[in-house]
Amino acid sequence: MFNPNKFIEETVKKIKNEIKEETLIAFSGGVDSTVCAALVNKAIGNNLIAVNVDTGYMRKNEPQEIKNLMKKMKLNYRFIEASETFYKSLKGILDPEEKRKIIGETFIRIFENVAKEENIKYLVQGTIAPDWIESGDDFRDTIKSHHNVGGLPKDMNLKLVEPLRDLYKDEVRKVARSLNLIVSEKQPFPGPGLAIRIIGEATEDRTRIVREACDIVEKEIEEAARKKYMELPWQYFAVLLPTKSVGVQGDQRAYGFVIAIRAVQSIDAMTCEFSKIPSNVIEKISNKITNNLGNEINTVVYDITNKPPGTVEWE
């Protein structure tokens, strides 16, 4: 079985040997990058600079929460607000692979800028096994280009260090628990953020809608899990489908987008079963979404696909 303490010991030793100078870490505040930051911090201390980028595709209150986390962990950090850059780079882009690659490259250019200012050569990333497996290579089919692997530009100037490459999420969580990190049970959130929870063009306006819907799904499901109506899923969120349907709201015709609710159970993200959300819970989510979002959304559907054949995120 996997032994987190042994992994911590070996990894810290390896990092000490590999990195002897200042280093950046791409820090999202999720389990993977937080574990990575804690490990590298153990190895090289203040020589580690955590960089967090607000892409504009973050969930509600997320940028502030990440800042608090970086402070709490006493990380030497930089916070970069780059919403406009990301919105602009995705303007008119519909294809999911293109979206993922643009986001990956935009991230790297930002990291390169910080690295140049600080005269740094290394970039630590919290890449885990499914990221490189699904990104594919000459040998393996590309399922989706994870922004931190398949989305990396070919001409990047930073040397990558990826201490978690052989781990899956369940193992990373074990390491997180061992390190007493508060993020250990946090649900996964993709690097490209809400941009890949909007099918098609990820405009600022659509981002606002899906952010609100995600917030409702998260709060309602967490409450239902607390009340023991259901098991807390591995991942649970909303997807905005740019398909319009006709509704009737307040005796008026409405013509708005569709929201799909997705919730899955998994151990390692490589196979997933859709969560069996009780009907009273899903009804409450549906009502909240259509009421709060008014005539912008008038249809809510529930995704009942396993992986395979589906994947967790729609894009």
Add this chain to the structure above:
Amino acid sequence: MTKIYVVDNGGQWTHREWRTLKYLNIDTKIIPNTIIIDELLKENIDGLVLSGGSPRIGLEGSLGNCSEILDKSEIPIMGICAGHQFIARHYGGKVEPSKVPEFGKVELTINKNDEILKKINNKSIVWESHNDEVTKIPNNFINLAKSENCKIQIIKHNDKHIYGFQFHPEVEHTEFGMQFFKNFIKICESN
């Protein structure tokens, strides 16, 4: 320590096979299917897993040096998905596109007893992900299990320790996944 390597044919779950073996305290490593067989044999391995691979590779194509591996090695071998289909083709069976492909949850029914099936219920849940399947078993092989839409799920060589699995014992959602590996390890250890 028992040594079982995973021959990588480019599957999504190759690394999961490695993880499963590691969890079972096996000395394991992922090796490319282009490996030279003589070099591989020098490492004194006790068994090999031939992983699955990207779409349709089981139908045609050479799967690197897997042919040579099957011909030259005398250790137990377990092929999974495309690896299983390749074993069937290599020994003269037939692989064709599935009439009904299987993705995700499927019920497996065991037809016969065998050491690879020890401690596994006659009916159990396995996870699949395939567009093609073995439609004719090679001579000298038998079929040990089936599902509703795919009649050939586990094949076994009559004289050698060569097995093929159409489903994926290495994924978390396959009910007796670990047990299939434990049984295979036992076969490797007593070979």
